[in-house]
Amino acid sequence: MNLYKLLCRPLLFLLSPESSHHLAITALKFAGLPLISTFVSSAYRRKSDALQVKTMGLNFSNPVGLAAGFDKNAVAAAGAESIGFGYVEIGTVTPLPQPGNSGKRLFRLKPSMALQNRLGFPNVGMKAVKQNIRRFRRNGYLIGISIGKGVSTPLDKSTDDYIACLDELYVDADYFAVNVSSPNTSGLRDLQHKAYLLSLCKTLIARSQELAQSHSIAARPLLIKISPDLSNSEMDDVLEVAISTGIAGIIATNTTTSNVETFGAVPGMGGVSGRPLSKRSTDLVRYISQKMSKRLTIIAAGGIFTPDDALEKLEAGADLLQIYTGLVYEGPSLASKINRELLKSGRFATSSKLAAKSG
Numbered sequence: 001m002n003l004y005k006l007l008c009r010p011l012l013f014l015l016s017p018e019s020s021h022h023l024a025i026t027a028l029k030f031a032g033l034p035l036i037s038t039f040v041s042s043a044y045r046r047k048s049d050a051l052q053v054k055t056m057g058l059n060f061s062n063p064v065g066l067a068a069g070f071d072k073n074a075v076a077a078a079g080a081e082s083i084g085f086g087y088v089e090i091g092t093v094t095p096l097p098q099p100g101n102s103g104k105r106l107f108r109l110k111p112s113m114a115l116q117n118r119l120g121f122p123n124v125g126m127k128a129v130k131q132n133i134r135r136f137r138r139n140g141y142l143i144g145i146s147i148g149k150g151v152s153t154p155l156d157k158s159t160d161d162y163i164a165c166l167d168e169l170y171v172d173a174d175y176f177a178v179n180v181s182s183p184n185t186s187g188l189r190d191l192q193h194k195a196y197l198l199s200l201c202k203t204l205i206a207r208s209q210e211l212a213q214s215h216s217i218a219a220r221p222l223l224i225k226i227s228p229d230l231s232n233s234e235m236d237d238v239l240e241v242a243i244s245t246g247i248a249g250i251i252a253t254n255t256t257t258s259n260v261e262t263f264g265a266v267p268g269m270g271g272v273s274g275r276p277l278s279k280r281s282t283d284l285v286r287y288i289s290q291k292m293s294k295r296l297t298i299i300a301a302g303g304i305f306t307p308d309d310a311l312e313k314l315e316a317g318a319d320l321l322q323i324y325t326g327l328v329y330e331g332p333s334l335a336s337k338i339n340r341e342l343l344k345s346g347r348f349a350t351s352s353k354l355a356a357k358s359g
């Protein structure tokens with residue numbers, strides 16, 4: 001019996017989606033408090049070497065991550081660790097604080113097991129995020145930071161925003177996700193086009209190397225987060241840019257704006273996540289994996305609700321996983337359940353070994 005689905009979810013779903021989200025963040029903050037987290041971890045966390053994934057020079061305690069957008073301001077990462085996530089991707093962070101889009105901007109599409117959002121990167125800005133990370137940072141728990149451009153930055157100046165975030169947050173991240181795929185910041189997805197992306201990635205990799213040298217630390221891996229709405233030839237361009245510039249991996253995928261009315265969503269009201277994204281995201285993971293044969297790390301996001309969904313993504317070639325919408329529909333035990341099943345299935349041992357090779 002799933003207590004979350006029986007009791008908590010019906011109550012949470014009486015609230016507006018954003019209010020439920022704030023409540024979930026508060027609960028995670030609580031779950032991350034020193035004494036509470038010991039108790040919560042003992043119920044949720046699965047510690048086993050067999051779950052570790054070594055990739056991009058990093059050692060993830062398990063492959064299940066909290067996707068970007070859930071903990072935009074780095075206030076709930078300790079709680080996410082307590083309930084079993086192996087890492088958290090903070091953000092998307094922009095240089096300056098910004099409120100995001102006005103009006104209703106997060107919608108539940110219950111029959112489709114999906115969400116639609118047009119949030120537009122509400123966040124407290126890179127300086128406050130840095131302070132928040134420094135408050136909870138624990139040795140060994142990995143933090144990715146998703147970086148993006150501010151709403152008022154013109155597209156031809158976007159590189160400045162990504163650079164500003166790298167400069168400010170470099171030592172505080174274990175990896176950076178370059179978000180060029182959110183549908184809710186005007187023009188952002190154009191940055192996935194070959195010429196833009198090549199110039200952006202070249203500049204960011206060069207800056208990353210300078211920062212690593214000046215801080216005397218290992219260079220932080222940079223990953224590109226892609227849209228599920230790219231055609232195969234656009235995807236090929238992204239992969240070519242990634243390989244030629246030294247990008248470490250691809251996060252597949254962000255939310256979709258294609259045919260959203262099929263899932264009960266309203267076109268123009270933002271990107272759809274969850275179950276409707278599952279197949280497209282898995283297909284893209286498989287495509288990248290087959291083309292790249294382990295030259296890039298692949299993080300799969302999109303419609304992971306069950307251990308079987310997770311295994312499907314790993315079998316398609318993912319090294320790591322990320323979850324957002326599944327957490328809303330399935331509840332706080334999801335990461336723990338997936339890790340338990342990965343251990344039981346024995347199939348993960350194979351994926352883990354493959355991932356270790358690319359480390």
Ligand SMILES: Cc1cc2nc3c(=O)[nH]c(=O)nc-3n(C[C@H](O)[C@H](O)[C@H](O)COP(=O)(O)O)c2cc1C
Binds near residue numbers: 069092121274
């Ligand atoms: C409400 C909401 C906000 C999101 N915000 C971000 C964001 O700020 N940056 C980002 O890269 N992805 C963001 N995403 C996309 C998720 O990280 C993820 O890629 C996508 O939802 C697919 O995973 P899922 O089906 O498990 O939700 C957001 C998703 C949702 C539902």
